[in-house]
Amino acid sequence: MKQNTHEIQTVAVIGCGFIGYSWGIVFARAGLRVHMYNRKSPTLDSVKDRMREGLTFLAEEKVIEPEEVEAAINRVQTFDDLKAAVKDADYIQECMWEDLPLKQRIFRELTELTDPSVPIGSSCSGLMISDITSQVTNGKERCVVAHPTNPPHLIPFMEISGDKASPQIKDRVFHFMESVGQKPIQCREVYGYVLNRLQLSLIQEALYLVKEGICDVPAVDQALTDGLGLRWAFTGPYGVEELNSAGLGEGLEKYKDYMIEFFTEHQQKVLDYDQDFVENCVRQFRPVMNGMDHKEYLLWRDRMVTRARKLKE
Numbered sequence: 649m650k651q652n653t654h655e656i657q658t659v660a661v662i663g664c665g666f667i668g669y670s671w672g673i674v675f676a677r678a679g680l681r682v683h684m685y686n687r688k689s690p691t692l693d694s695v696k697d698r699m700r701e702g703l704t705f706l707a708e709e710k711v712i713e714p715e716e717v718e719a720a721i722n723r724v725q726t727f728d729d730l731k732a733a734v735k736d737a738d739y740i741q742e743c744m745w746e747d748l749p750l751k752q753r754i755f756r757e758l759t760e761l762t763d764p765s766v767p768i769g770s771s772c773s774g775l776m777i778s779d780i781t782s783q784v785t786n787g788k789e790r791c792v793v794a795h796p797t798n799p800p801h802l803i804p805f806m807e808i809s810g811d812k813a814s815p816q817i818k819d820r821v822f823h824f825m826e827s828v829g830q831k832p833i834q835c836r837e838v839y840g841y842v843l844n845r846l847q848l849s850l851i852q853e854a855l856y857l858v859k860e861g862i863c864d865v866p867a868v869d870q871a872l873t874d875g876l877g878l879r880w881a882f883t884g885p886y887g888v889e890e891l892n893s894a895g896l897g898e899g900l901e902k903y904k905d906y907m908i909e910f911f912t913e914h915q916q917k918v919l920d921y922d923q924d925f926v927e928n929c930v931r932q933f934r935p936v937m938n939g940m941d942h943k944e945y946l947l948w949r950d951r952m953v954t955r956a957r958k959l960k961e
């Protein structure tokens with residue numbers, strides 16, 4: 649991890665669900681004090697235990713030392729009072745449900761409750777920060793999208809955007825995220841940002857292939873896990889074009905007609921699907937899980953991702 653040169657010592661995580669608990673691990677691992685906020689709920693009651701489980705997994709995979717587990721947990725405090733949670737915070741990571749009115753309300757409150765120097769990042773997956781901050785009267789420039797890949801304590805890619813945010817704040821969040829081990833990019837505001845736009849394009853085709861009976865669900869997943877995915881962990885689509893011919897420039901020229909023809913004549917849009925289709929996909933997917941239930945499949949995925957990351961590093 650790079651040095652945290654931005655004097656962020658305390659982070660408030662707003663929302664303790666799937667993404668919040670995982671962000672909590674990222675920040676606690678990096679040696680920061682972490683304030684975990686949620687309304688009173690079993691989610692809040694269990695968050696430290698879930699974080700301990702996540703950290704123990706990292707120790708088992710030898711990503712961290714065993715003694716780091718309790719040391720990190722000792723830096724975590726839970727709150728059901730928003731004002732108390734954000735008092736003393738130097739950075740805020742919002743992780744509430746993907747619901748525009750809820751995020752608008754929480755951003756209004758967060759900008760009113762905190763010092764103007766505190767950057768506020770939203771984990772939101774598709775919404776635009778300009779819409780989220782539309783009711784903020786003072787402090788839009790310190791609000792950004794800080795969208796992680798699930799789960800951020802295992803997968804480091806994240807996106808920072810906000811056309812109304814100041815460039816200084818975006819740079820500060822960028823460097824802070826690097827200092828806690830994330831691999832951020834910056835992009836302009838667009839629905840879905842970069843990762844989800846790429847992912848949704850692929851899911852669109854995955855749905856089309858199964859819906860039209862061209863192949864089954866396991867075949868689609870296998871095209872990624874035994875094919876594209878093996879390359880993509882190391883070379884992205886542009887890297888693939890570089891290596892598919894004598895170089896990227898030549899590749900983009902050589903395959904231009906083929907790609908344009910595909911985009912215009914052969915690419916279909918799936919605009920709807922019904923319950924039967926969903927049930928059929930679920931049935932076809934079962935064998936892909938190799939006898940594992942959902943929880944076991946998740947743990948297996950986490951283990952494989954962690955090992956692949958080690959190989960990359």
Ligand SMILES: NC(=O)c1ccc[n+]([C@@H]2O[C@H](COP(=O)([O-])OP(=O)(O)OC[C@H]3O[C@@H](n4cnc5c(N)ncnc54)[C@H](O)[C@@H]3O)[C@@H](O)[C@H]2O)c1
Pocket residue numbers: 662663664665666667668686687689691742743744745746747750771772773774795796797798
């Ligand atoms: N799950 C993913 O794969 C993923 C990936 C990247 C980003 N995100 C984004 O992260 C954000 C959080 O998603 P998640 O999957 O963690 O959701 P989640 O449902 O697991 O967690 C949301 C949390 O917000 C809390 N909450 C909701 N309303 C509240 C309120 N009024 N007051 C206090 N607490 C409240 C809920 O109790 C819950 O703990 C969303 O914006 C989502 O789009 C999710």
